[in-house]
Amino acid sequence: MRKISIVGAGRVGETAAQILAEEEYCREIALLDVREDVPEGIALDILQTAPFFEFDCAVQGSNDPRILKDSDLVIVTAGIPRKPGMSRADVLETNVRIVDEVTDNILAHAPNAMVLIVSNPVDALTYRVAQRTGWDRSRVFGQAGVLDASRMASFIAQETGFSALDITTMVLGGHGDTMVPVSRFCTINGIPISYFLTEERIEAINERTRKGGAEILALRKNSSAYDAPGAAVATMVDAIVHNRRRLLPCVALLEGEYGEADIAMGVPCILSEKGVESVVELDLNAPERADFERSAAAVRGEIERVRAMS
Template identity: 75%
Template sequence: MQKISIVGAGRVGETTAQILAEEELCREIALYDVREDVSEGVALDIFQTAPFFEFDCRLTGSNDPAVMAGSDLVVVTAGFPRKPGMSRSDVLAANVAIIDEVTDHILAHAPHASILVVSNPVDTLTYRIAQRTGWARSRVFGQAGVLDASRMAAFIAEETGFSALDITTIVLGGHGDTMVPMPRYCTINGVPVSNFIAPERLDAIIERTRKGGAEILALRKNSSAYDAPAAAVAAMVDAISNDRKRLMPCVALLEGEYGERDIAMGVPCVLDESGLARVVELELDDRERQDFEHSVAAVRADIQRLAEL
């Protein structure tokens, strides 16, 4: 890619910019934030690490949305973070107005870009942006499952002592307490994870995965997670920028897959240079289907709230 814009120069946005620059996934990164001088300071700080990390990506920042002009991809991280005890849905009302304004800026200044949504609640806000732009689902998608799957893999590595590099996991559903970790599809170098972890311990890992973000928020107290979310974004950008055709769990608009329409949910997707190339439909057993439908209901409840905001 030539240019990636990041909306929101907070901790997730800043860390995302740092990783994208270090990995040279584009030639230029633009940071946009409504706070005067903040994004300029972040861009300058990161650019001054270029001699150490040996990257040649240029960074700029501005509180003028026109800085996004010419973007190939816009990563949306703006919005109010949740506080301890809050769910991702609790920040919906506060963040809808922000996201609507951001979407209008993208339409005005980067009409040919794709949009990667990170702001919470990500499933509902991905749906909102898709409805507001009218763009194809290949161009509007969200980050959630990549992060949730990485958390599950980390917990499995911690439990088993195996290298995290050999652990493959998948998580479906909404990015919240109703997410659906899929242990049946989780492996350690191709071997089903159930060969190494007792059922009750695996159930505990599934529950910990569902509450992975809340656990970090409770420990940090003054900040939600930002290192792992930024790394998850970078992994998705890498798949798109380098046309890797990677299978990754992403928030996608469903068009009949899993029996659902008119909703954005976390499902396995193929990412390539076109963005979200296609949705992959997995066979679900009765328990997985029940959990998935429970997650669908939670996301639909938030989507219905949009009409009231």
Template identity: 60%
Template structure:
């Protein structure tokens, strides 16, 4: 990719920019934020690390959304973060207004760009961005599953003591308390995790995965997670930029997959140069299907608010 714009120069945006620059995922990173001086200072700070990390990516900051012009990808992290005790849905109204304003500017200044939504509630905002933009569904997606799956894999490695490099995990559904960690598909070097872990240990990992973001928020008090989300964003963009055809769980627009339409949910997708090139339908057990439907109902409850 030539240019990636990140709207929102907070901690997630900053860490994402640094990840993209260090790995030379694109030629130029543009950081945009409403706070004067913040995106400019953040961009300069990262740029000055180039000789140390040995990258040629150029970074710039702006307070004007028109400077996203020419972007191949626009990442939206802007919005209000949740506070301890809040659900992701509690910030919907505020973040929806912010999202609409940004998407309208993308249509004006970067109509060929793909949209990667990070702001919460991500399932609902991804749907809203798709509807507002009129873009193809393969060009609008949200970050959640990569992060949730990484959290699950981390917890499996911590619980077993084995290398995290050998752990593979998959989380589907909405990005919230009803997400569906797919324990049946979780493996350690190809071996199912129930070979090493008891039912109680696996249930503990599932619970901790669902509460992963809230756990960090409760510890930090004044800040949500940002390093792991940024790494997840960067991995999705890398798969597209380098046409890897990498299978990653992401919030995607569903058009009949898993028996659902007119909704965005976390599902495994093939990412390549055209964005989401395919949605993969996994064969779900009766219990997994029930949990997935329950998660969909939660997302639909928030979607209903958009249509009022």
């Protein structure tokens, strides 16, 4: 990839930019933010780490949306963050208006780009951007499941004492309290986690995963999580840039999969240089199906709020 742009030079955007530069996933990174001088300062700070991390990727920042020109991928992290006690839905109205403006800038300056949505509530905002652009679902998708699955894997590692490197997890549904950690598809080096953990401990991990972001927000007090979200973004970018065809949980528009359509939510996707190449439909059992449908209903509620703002 030649150019990746990040809209929103907050903590998630800055962390993602640092990792992308270090890994040299592209030749140029552009940071766009409305705060005067801030994106330029962040870009300069990242550039000054180049001798340490041995990269020569160009990094620049600006308040001018024309910096998006010729982007291959635009990562959207812009929006107001949650505060302790707030849900992701609480920031919906403000963030819809912010993301609408961002989308219009992408259409004007980077009409051939793919768009990765990180801003919350990510399911509803991914749907909004897809509707506003009219682009194919392969080009507009969201980051949530990669982060949630990582959180779940870290909790399993803490609980069992096994290396996080051997743990594979899968999380479906909306990004929030109704997300569906699917423990039946979670393994430790291929062995189901039920071999090592009781049903009670698994459910405790599932619940902690659902509230993983809120837990960090309550502990940090003055900011949401940004290290793990930035790393999750980089994982998705790596899959795209290197055409790895990785099976990752992403927010994607559904077109009949899982019995759902005209909705964006977390499902397993094949992520490649084409973006979302396809959606993988798991054979859910009755309880998993019921949880997924409840999560879909919650996401639909957010989408209806978005539609009402049109």
